[in-house]
Amino acid sequence: MKNGIIFSMLLCLILACAKKEGSKILSPQQFKNQIVNETETYQILDLRTDEEVAQGMVPTAEQLDYLEEKFDAKLKKLDKNKTYYIYCRSGNRSGKAMALMTELGFEKVYDMQGGMQAWESAGMEIEMPK
DSSP: OHHHHHHHHHHHHHHHHHHHHHOOEEOHHHHHHHHHHOOSOEEEEEOSOHHHHTTOBOTTOEEOOTTSTTHHHHHHTSOTTSEEEEEOSSSHHHHHHHHHHHHHTOOOEEEETTHHHHHHHTTOOOBOOO
């Protein structure tokens, strides 16, 4: 009986730690810091519409509009071995995209919590699209 309780507690602890380490949602500051310190090949994806992107984006980001009809097809063509940093306006679309990317076999996907709204509120640098 005692061993069963200890085993159950240990299992809960392991699962809680695994979930925490598997979390790939970053604050804007963590998002920026991780990109600065990234040693792997990575890509920053802005999942917003043309109208949203026209107001500024995270420096070096590339647009991949989540609402575009061919979003899924374009996503499937991306290199699954790369590290991806994704964001949208508020975090809703990027959260859905992260779930889809995980389902498709992408292992290194980081989502910015609060999206571009949080990035700007934190006073982070923005870049105007070219």
